[in-house]
Every structure is written in structure tokens, then in C-alpha cells.
Amino acid sequence: MKKDTLLTHAGRDPGKYEGMVNTPVFRTSTVIFPDLASYETRQPDDYKSVRYGRYGTPTTFALEEAVAKMEGGHAAVAVPSGLAAITAALSAFVKSGDHLLVSDSVYSPTRNFCSARLAPNGVEIEYFDPLIGGAIKNLVRPNTRAVFCETPGSLTFEMQDIPAIAAAAHAHGLPVLADNTWGTPYFFRSFERGVDVSIHAATKYIVGHSDVMMGIIVTNEKCWLPVRRAVADFGFSVSPEDCYLALRGFRTIGVRMKQQMANALRIAKWLQARPEVLSVLYPALETDPGHAIWKRDFDGAASLFAMVLRPVSDKAVAALVNSLQLFGIGSSWGGYESLITVAHIEKHRTATRWAPGGPTLRLHIGLEDPDDLIADLERGFGALRAAGLSSGK
Numbered sequence: 001m002k003k004d005t006l007l008t009h010a011g012r013d014p015g016k017y018e019g020m021v022n023t024p025v026f027r028t029s030t031v032i033f034p035d036l037a038s039y040e041t042r043q044p045d046d047y048k049s050v051r052y053g054r055y056g057t058p059t060t061f062a063l064e065e066a067v068a069k070m071e072g073g074h075a076a077v078a079v080p081s082g083l084a085a086i087t088a089a090l091s092a093f094v095k096s097g098d099h100l101l102v103s104d105s106v107y108s109p110t111r112n113f114c115s116a117r118l119a120p121n122g123v124e125i126e127y128f129d130p131l132i133g134g135a136i137k138n139l140v141r142p143n144t145r146a147v148f149c150e151t152p153g154s155l156t157f158e159m160q161d162i163p164a165i166a167a168a169a170h171a172h173g174l175p176v177l178a179d180n181t182w183g184t185p186y187f188f189r190s191f192e193r194g195v196d197v198s199i200h201a202a203t204k205y206i207v208g209h210s211d212v213m214m215g216i217i218v219t220n221e222k223c224w225l226p227v228r229r230a231v232a233d234f235g236f237s238v239s240p241e242d243c244y245l246a247l248r249g250f251r252t253i254g255v256r257m258k259q260q261m262a263n264a265l266r267i268a269k270w271l272q273a274r275p276e277v278l279s280v281l282y283p284a285l286e287t288d289p290g291h292a293i294w295k296r297d298f299d300g301a302a303s304l305f306a307m308v309l310r311p312v313s314d315k316a317v318a319a320l321v322n323s324l325q326l327f328g329i330g331s332s333w334g335g336y337e338s339l340i341t342v343a344h345i346e347k348h349r350t351a352t353r354w355a356p357g358g359p360t361l362r363l364h365i366g367l368e369d370p371d372d373l374i375a376d377l378e379r380g381f382g383a384l385r386a387a388g389l390s391s392g393k
């Protein structure tokens with residue numbers, strides 16, 4: 001099956017539910033067994049059958065199966081947020097005395113979990129240059145237990161060479177965990193590139209409509225039980241309504257992302273030609289340093305990128321952002337609507353220096369008509385100039 005067909009058909013079975021196209025919302029805590037023997041012999045380690053609400057219902061399993069199949073993984077588990085997916089997945093692999101390699105480009109709450117929760121419990125965290133590639137082998141120690149990547153970094157957009165990192169990690173028996181929120185199961189079939197555990201903030205493109213918080217962890221066969229057990233140990237459970245909405249959103253991820261990518265490319269190219277803009281950080285652009293890796297490994301690009309402005313005052317940046325009428329100012333991305341935030345990246349790097357040369361704004365491009373978005377940004381640049389504080393151009 002080609003991937004759009006898979007996206008339409010995976011994780012549903014109308015024959016099971018009186019012909020209904022979608023798996024209905026099943027609400028339950030308790031599941032009743034026919035006799036004591038079947039209750040007492042219910043498979044505690046299988047995690048694929050209905051036995052108690054916390055472990056999922058047919059609605060949960062439908063979503064998990066669709067996402068796992070789309071990405072080419074063995075199985076998936078839904079958790080209450082993207083950050084919960086990161087913390088559960090990391091906890092499955094490291095304990096006191098272990099060493100963990102983490103990309104310097106990770107989402108800052110990932111870094112916070114490492115320093116606030118893992119390090120005080122005896123896990124040694126070492127951040128590595130996202131561009132390290134196969135040289136990561138030089139950082140592996142006898143007590144290294146996992147490598148955590150995020151490609152591209154969701155603020156700096158540096159592409160990581162996942163196949164090279166995975167080859168080095170696997171040579172030492174180490175699993176590669178990757179935050180694949182930007183790539184999504186639709187545009188980055190991470191298991192074919194060597195990822196062992198793929199982590200999604202489903203809140204973003206999978207849900208796609210800015211109305212549900214959720215995380216999904218997809219794993220290969222070897223990592224499935226360690227990860228699934230960690231999720232069970234933390235007691236994470238998601239509501240069937242949220243799973244229903246996430247799967248409803250996921251069915252259209254292909255058309256949404258293809259359109260959003262086209263819109264984003266058009267706007268990114270327009271921005272590249274603006275005198276106020278120093279650079280645009282977007283691997284889908286041919287001029288981007290990560291373009292070759294992106295082209296080799298990905299089927300498409302998320303509509304999230306950054307622009308670096310020529311040096312201007314904070315006031316001028318605020319004037320630009322505040323004058324926009326179509327771009328919302330707020331966290332998150334992956335919905336149908338456009339967003340903008342200022343990225344303060346310098347604070348979040350320790351292994352490498354990040355000095356892009358000017359203020360960095362992150363844009364998420366939605367499904368609006370790009371002409372209207374361009375007009376909005378033009379208004380923003382007008383406000384920046386009117387702030388009378390621009391310099392260096």
C-alpha cells in the first residue's frame with residue numbers, strides 16, 4: 001500500500017463495529033471478565049488487549065496502530081503530552097550510574113527534564129553537537145545507554161545525520177531515540193533511517209487542529225516492551241475522546257502537510273529576498289546547510305522554520321510581531337493556523353555556541369492563503385521600519 005492509502009485505512013476495521021467507518025469512542029475504566037480464571041490469566045505483559053481502562057480501549061488502539069503503521073514501527077503508545085512521551089521514553093533506558101548522549105538542539109523542556117529529574121538521580125547527561133554524525137562514536141563510554149536526537153532542532157533547524165548516528169550507536173548496542181515531531185510519521189519514516197524509538201508531540205501535526213494535548217511513542221520490536229512498561233509504570237493514560245480526535249486529525253495529515261509545506265516554502269523564499277532578513281533556517285530550502293540530508297532522508301518538510309533578522313532592537317522586533325494580524329503569538333505549532341514567536345536560543349545551548357547574527361523568529365505556516373500571510377508580514381516589516389530602530393542594512 002502507498003502511504004496515502006495506508007493513512008486512510010490503517011487502524012480501522014468497520015466490520016468490527018457494525019460497519020461504522022471510524023472506531024467509536026469507547027469509555028471505560030473496568031472491563032468485566034467471564035470467570036475468575038480468565039481474569040487471573042489476563043495477559044499482564046501484552047498491552048494489546050482491553051483489560052483495564054488505563055491500558056487503553058479500542059479507540060486508543062486504533063490511533064496507536066494507525067500511527068505505528070504509518071511510520072513503519074512495531075507498535076505505538078499514546079501518552080498525555082509530547083513531553084510525557086519524552087520523559088517516559090528516556091526513563092525506559094537510563095538509571096543511576098548511566099551516561100546519556102543528548103543533542104544540543106533538543107526542545108528545551110527535554111533539556112530541563114534531563115537536568116531537573118535525570119541528573120539529580122545519578123544519570124550523567126552529555127550534550128553533543130547536532131552536526132556530529134558518525135563521530136558520535138567518540139563520545140560513547142562503557143556506561144552509555146542511549147542517544148537522544150531531534151532532527152531538525154525545532155528552534156535552530158539543524159539537520160542531524162540520523163543514519164550515521166544510528167550506525168555508530170548500533171555498533172555499541174545503543175538505542176537511538178528521536179523526537180520526530182517536525183518530521184511526523186508522514187514525512188519521516190524514521191525506522192527506515194535507523195531510529196529505534198520515535199517520539200511525537202502529537203499535539204502538533206498529528207492532532208493538527210490545536211485542540212488536544214497528546215504524545216505518541218512509536219518503537220521497533222526490540223524497544224517495545226521496555227518503553228510500554230515505562231509508560232505503564234508512570235500510570236500514563238489518555239482519554240478515548242482525545243484519541244478519537246487525534247485519529248480524526250491524523251487521517252488528513254497528508255493533505256494538510258503537503259499544502260502547509262507549499263505555503264511555507266513560498267513564504268520562506270519571499271522572506272529570503274527581504275532586506276530586513278539575514279537568513280532563513282529551513283532545511284527544505286536549497287540554500288540551507290541541512291538540505292542534502294533532508295532531501296536524502298525526508299519525504300517532505302513541516303511548515304515550521306525560523307528567520308534571522310539583521311540586528312535590530314528588541315523594540316523593533318516587538319513592533320513587527322505585534323503588528324501582525326494573521327499570525328498568532330503563542331506556543332505550539334502543527335495546527336491549521338499560522339503562528340509566530342521569538343526564539344531565545346542562546347540560553348539553551350551548552351555543547352555548541354549559537355550565534356545566528358540577529359534576532360530569531362520562528363514561524364509556523366498554516367493553511368491560510370499565502371498571499372494574505374505575505375501581506376501580513378509586509379505590514380510587520382513596515383512596523384519594524386517605523387519603529388525607526390532598524391540598523392545594519
Ligand SMILES: *Cc1c(COP(=O)(O)O)cnc(C)c1O
Pocket residue numbers: 081082083084107154179181182200201202203213214215332
Ligand atoms: C511541543 C513539542 C514537544 C512537547 O509536546 P507537548 O505536547 O507540548 O508536551 C516536544 N518536542 C517538540 C519538538 C515540540 O515542539
